[in-house]
Amino acid sequence: MINIILGPPGTGKTTKLLDICQQKKEQGIAWNKIGFFSFSRKAAHEARDRAGYKFQASKDDLVNFKTLHSFAYRHLPIEENNLMKGKHWKELSDLIGFNLVVNDNDDSIYTNSNFKYLNLINSARIKDITLEEECQNSREIINTVKLDYLDRTIKEYKRENNLFDFTDMIVDYTNDTFSTQFDVLFIDEAQDMPRIQYNMVDKLIADSKETFIAGDDDQAIFRWSGADVDKFIALEGNVTVLDKSYRCPQLVYNLANNIISKVKNRREKNWHPKDSEGQVLRMSDIKHINMSEGNWLLLGRTKKIRNEMIENYLYNLGYWYGRGEHRPVGVTILKAIETWKRLKHGVSITFPELKGLYSKISSKGYLKRGAKTYKKEDEKKLFTLQDLHNDMGLLVDGEWYEVLSTLTPREISYLRRLERVGEDIQGEPRIRVSTIHQAKGGECDNVVVLLDLGRLVYKSYAKNPDDEHRVFYVAVTRAKEKLYIVEAQREEAYKI
Numbered sequence: 001m002i003n004i005i006l007g008p009p010g011t012g013k014t015t016k017l018l019d020i021c022q023q024k025k026e027q028g029i030a031w032n033k034i035g036f037f038s039f040s041r042k043a044a045h046e047a048r049d050r051a052g053y054k055f056q057a058s059k060d061d062l063v064n065f066k067t068l069h070s071f072a073y074r075h076l077p078i079e080e081n082n083l084m085k086g087k088h089w090k091e092l093s094d095l096i097g098f099n100l101v102v103n104d105n106d107d108s109i110y111t112n113s114n115f116k117y118l119n120l121i122n123s124a125r126i127k128d129i130t131l132e133e134e135c136q137n138s139r140e141i142i143n144t145v146k147l148d149y150l151d152r153t154i155k156e157y158k159r160e161n162n163l164f165d166f167t168d169m170i171v172d173y174t175n176d177t178f179s180t181q182f183d184v185l186f187i188d189e190a191q192d193m194p195r196i197q198y199n200m201v202d203k204l205i206a207d208s209k210e211t212f213i214a215g216d217d218d219q220a221i222f223r224w225s226g227a228d229v230d231k232f233i234a235l236e237g238n239v240t241v242l243d244k245s246y247r248c249p250q251l252v253y254n255l256a257n258n259i260i261s262k263v264k265n266r267r268e269k270n271w272h273p274k275d276s277e278g279q280v281l282r283m284s285d286i287k288h289i290n291m292s293e294g295n296w297l298l299l300g301r302t303k304k305i306r307n308e309m310i311e312n313y314l315y316n317l318g319y320w321y322g323r324g325e326h327r328p329v330g331v332t333i334l335k336a337i338e339t340w341k342r343l344k345h346g347v348s349i350t351f352p353e354l355k356g357l358y359s360k361i362s363s364k365g366y367l368k369r370g371a372k373t374y375k376k377e378d379e380k381k382l383f384t385l386q387d388l389h390n391d392m393g394l395l396v397d398g399e400w401y402e403v404l405s406t407l408t409p410r411e412i413s414y415l416r417r418l419e420r421v422g423e424d425i426q427g428e429p430r431i432r433v434s435t436i437h438q439a440k441g442g443e444c445d446n447v448v449v450l451l452d453l454g455r456l457v458y459k460s461y462a463k464n465p466d467d468e469h470r471v472f473y474v475a476v477t478r479a480k481e482k483l484y485i486v487e488a489q490r491e492e493a494y495k496i
Helices: 013-026 041-055 068-075 086-096 116-127 131-137 144-161 166-175 195-206 229-234 250-260 303-317 331-344 351-358 376-380 385-391 409-420 455-463 465-476
Strands: 002-006 034-038 065-067 184-188 210-215 238-241 279-283 296-300 431-435 444-450 479-486
Touching (some): 002 013, 013 034, 013 041, 013 184, 013 210, 034 041, 034 195, 068 166, 068 195, 086 144, 116 131, 116 144, 116 195, 131 144, 195 210, 250 279, 250 465, 250 479, 296 303, 303 409, 303 431, 303 444, 331 409, 351 376, 444 465, 455 465, 465 479
Parallel strands (some): 002 210, 034 065, 034 184, 296 431, 296 444, 444 479
16 A cells, blocks of 8 residues: 655655654554664664664664665675775776766665766666767757766776675665565655656565655655656555645745646645744845844855855855855854864963864964974873963964964955854854755755756756756745845846
8 A cells, every 4th residue: 555645845744754664663563663764864873762762772773774775785685895985986997088077866766977978878777768868958969979888887897896885775775586575565755756766666565565655746846866756646545744844934935836737747736824924025136135043044046156155245244154064164263263262361271172173273373393292191181272382382372263273264254254143153053154055855945046057957947947946946945034035136036
């Protein structure tokens, strides 16, 4: 039996699946008879951690809370040394003369590269179509001889070295006679799965007594990387719509519905906003938004727009922001500043703090020669500022921006701006900057959405508007209270 759970923004798809999981556990179903699979590694780990807390279960209990490719890896005769990694791509690059340097993406089942031919090969594989079909769909000018040679060479290299990538794992598990029989199977964020993952899911469904598949086709924004939203829309089964959002206020909900109603192929859903009106404000320029207080999520359609139109503005204004795990200033610098301030206030520091501080001070003119050569007994000591001057080779005094000599002028300028406006740089950045795709699953009280599109994105928008409607639907539904729509600064823009 297949049960389809449709979860509009903020309605709690994963929470619903975990509640059902709890019901099945209370009915006596063992952990090894429950499979819970998410599209991305991040989502899989989050589901496992939430389940562990909810059920007081160990990681050994939740062994089947995984991504599909990690589950396939566990059940195939593949060892760690059989995995295709960066060093193998480099070796292959050297052998054939193509630059196959890749970026392993945790939220993808294949390896991303700047080399268009490798991406074409990967894309065809995860879509479960031929290379010829993928070339026909591509806007790129393709040298088919070069493409066929690369495809053949990669296959030969992996076969000769007994290597497997993520896609191989999915395909091999699907084609293997081995089967895993679950009493209950859960599939989360199914709208993001490519065709080869659906092939594996079909096999798991056939071997399971009951299946719950959760997703939202309106939030399917990864078609460009192979996600098969049409497959999700076509799924048949008992359909339940989660109809109450705990995130979106009324005015945000109204705008979101206006956007998504333009999509031609979708599942109709009736859902309701939370019990507050919220605000939707249109701004002519991001500079007119007062972000001096509160938590913010700023969204650009592309990395270029994010960097040029958002990050530079925040940097110059002196607002404390972050981009994913990245911050404009490294954690080690922030710790060194805090350490110096504590020393100036008469507080003693530990040996690790001393080392961190000295790593940001150059030896020339700031430290005596050999000051960074420490003795074993230093590791157990506490140090005052006077100790550093007397015994540890410190030659300077003053403010942190005068002492931490390895910092660049740009870093110092930004950090001093942060201090002047009273930002807490030791805490988490209160402003997050992201592309819309990276922000999927996130939320914030105040959300800013820029309507500008890149040239290539704009061409795609004109050709297939449904994909962009879904992207901006995801963008606006991140807002919990206030949504700011920043009018486009260029002709290539999304129209709301």
